[in-house]
Amino acid sequence: MTASSWQSLGKRIAMSDFSNHDQLQATYARDGFVVVRNFLNPDELDDLCVSLERYIKEDVPALPDSSAFFHDRDRPETLKQLQHIQDETLVSYAHHKHWVKLAETLIGEPVQAQAAPEWFNKPPGIDHTTPPHQDNYYFCLTPPSVTTIWVALDPATAVTGALVYVRGSHLLGIRPHGSTNVLGFSQGITDYGPTDAAREQLIELNPGDAVAHHGNTIHRADPNRSETRDRRAFAIVFQAQNCQRDKDAYQRYMQNVNRQHQSLGLQTAADKNAP
Ligand SMILES: O=C(O)CCC(=O)C(=O)O
Numbered sequence: 001m002t003a004s005s006w007q008s009l010g011k012r013i014a015m016s017d018f019s020n021h022d023q024l025q026a027t028y029a030r031d032g033f034v035v036v037r038n039f040l041n042p043d044e045l046d047d048l049c050v051s052l053e054r055y056i057k058e059d060v061p062a063l064p065d066s067s068a069f070f071h072d073r074d075r076p077e078t079l080k081q082l083q084h085i086q087d088e089t090l091v092s093y094a095h096h097k098h099w100v101k102l103a104e105t106l107i108g109e110p111v112q113a114q115a116a117p118e119w120f121n122k123p124p125g126i127d128h129t130t131p132p133h134q135d136n137y138y139f140c141l142t143p144p145s146v147t148t149i150w151v152a153l154d155p156a157t158a159v160t161g162a163l164v165y166v167r168g169s170h171l172l173g174i175r176p177h178g179s180t181n182v183l184g185f186s187q188g189i190t191d192y193g194p195t196d197a198a199r200e201q202l203i204e205l206n207p208g209d210a211v212a213h214h215g216n217t218i219h220r221a222d223p224n225r226s227e228t229r230d231r232r233a234f235a236i237v238f239q240a241q242n243c244q245r246d247k248d249a250y251q252r253y254m255q256n257v258n259r260q261h262q263s264l265g266l267q268t269a270a271d272k273n274a275p
Helices: 003-012 021-031 042-058 088-095 097-107 135-139 194-198 247-263
Strands: 033-036 068-070 079-082 111-113 118-120 130-133 146-152 163-166 177-179 187-189 200-202 210-214 219-221 233-240
Touching: 021 033, 021 097, 042 079, 042 088, 088 097, 088 233, 097 111, 097 146, 097 210, 097 233, 130 135, 135 146, 135 233, 135 247, 163 210, 177 247, 194 200
Parallel strands: 130 187
Antiparallel strands: 033 210, 068 079, 079 118, 111 233, 118 233, 130 219, 146 210, 146 233, 163 200, 163 219, 177 187
16 A cells, blocks of 8 residues: 555544553553554454455465465465565555554654564464463564554454463563474463463453553463454564664574474575564
8 A cells, every 4th residue: 555545544544542642651661561442443444354365365375384374284264374474555554653653652762663564363273372472582672662563353352362461571571482382483481380370461352453562571372262263463563763683692583483494394484584
């Protein structure tokens, strides 16, 4: 989508405003995540879903293994994660002022989006857990001024596998991570325990609602236990413009990702943003 079509889209939609700016900032600073109800209105949500459906139908079949993760590559309905999305319309969301404004409100300084948006699904009937992790263990950014805006495209509930956050965990640094067998989340926290569980908060969202989480906030999700409903989401990661990547830590992380992909018989990730 071009800049001018974004402008006309902007005129026709009444986006949720951020007049509660101070409250959003305070909640995010305290908990490490914040919910924005109706972040996308029905028209916006519809446009996003149409673009994603087109991309999944027309472009995804030709993508390498490292960009499109399937539970079973021979069953398109088991698509569970998209990385490195290059579609022009989908990438343009990273520059849309509504998204940027929320990220800047939370981070408190100018931001830039990471290279490509992501799409997550928990297809029905598939045992797909999101292990407890901290995104900045993957990103390796200093300072950790990075936030993920995760927008529900379907109801995210206790049944379908809504995100679960450990309140306040962003204030306590990065925890040890180790390899998992979950494609798309190659590293998980190795000492996750009862103290974490006691501070868990399940975030149920309606389609169009967003939750934004800090890069150090521990989060996880259960499998989708619905027999019929997907649990899809579209996410963009924003970081402060002054963030620096720890290149050695990132290289170690990427070696782990590539090892996992090789062990699963996938092509290894050729570029730098694989999870
Ligand atoms: O969608 C999920 O289950 C996990 C998403 C996630 O971990 C993230 O966006 O950081």
